[in-house]
Amino acid sequence: MKYHAKVYVSLKKGYSDPEGEATASALQGLGYSVLEVRSSKAYEVSFEAxxxxxxxxxxxxxxxxxxxxxxxxxxxxxxxxxx
Amino acid sequence: MKYHAKVYVSLKKGYSDPEGEATASALQGLGYSVLEVRSSKAYEVSFEAxxxxxxxxxxxxxxxxxxxxxxxxxxxxxxxxxx
Incomplete structure (x- = not known):
């Protein structure tokens, strides 16, 4: 059987996320009412089991x-x- | 009102994804029956509207x-x- 998975990897709470902070500042600079941005990583994995x-x-x-x-x-x- | 969004950003089909390919090879090397891995980026955005x-x-x-x-x-x- 073939399976397809979406895996989301994010930093644990408490770890600083400079990319997310920079993105939030940039969006605020463009005029959006952004409160917080957290960046994370995702993988789509196709596999057999x-x-x-x-x-x-x-x-x-x-x-x-x-x-x-x-x-x-x-x-x-x-x-x-x-x- | 506050909103929370998960945004997923992935490469369009046809663009090569060296990170995904390397991840797939590594997983195959560990013995998993992996067919394909596509890597992508995700953001969690909190904002007001x-x-x-x-x-x-x-x-x-x-x-x-x-x-x-x-x-x-x-x-x-x-x-x-x-x-």
Whole structure:
């Protein structure tokens, strides 16, 4: 079975996010009423697995082993089956 | 009214994505049955607007003016009202 996942990786609360802060300032400078911007990273991963449980477990492992830094990042994902 | 938006910025189809390709190779090297990885960028934006229509229009403008490069990027967003 083929699966498609969207993985979102963002900095944990408390970590400063200079890119987000600079983006917020730039948007405020353009006249928008922006309060805060947090920048993050996303991956779309297409992969194969036997069952949905196996797919979730594999994806979670991929996040912890390679896609994120568990010390400083939070992550979440949306998983869907494809043909 | 306060609004919170998640904005996803990804490369248009046809643009090569070396980061995604390298990530896919690395995951395959770790033994996962990965077919493809596309890397993208996400922003969480908190801002103020009078109405939902105004919020959507402002956010779309922010995306086109600052958050994305319309020549090479596709974008989408999810908008929600907050207190």
């Amino acid at each position: 036997e069952t949905r449980e196996e797919a979730e477990a594999a994806l979670d492992e991929m996040c912890r082993r390679l896609l994120t830094n568990p010390t400083k990042d939070d992550y979440s994902f949306e998983l869907s089956e494809t043909r | 009078e109405t939902r229509e105004e919020a959507e229009a402002a956010l779309d403008e922010m995306c086109r003016r600052l958050l994305t490069n319309p020549t090479k990027d596709d974008y989408s967003f999810e908008l929600s009202e907050t207190r």
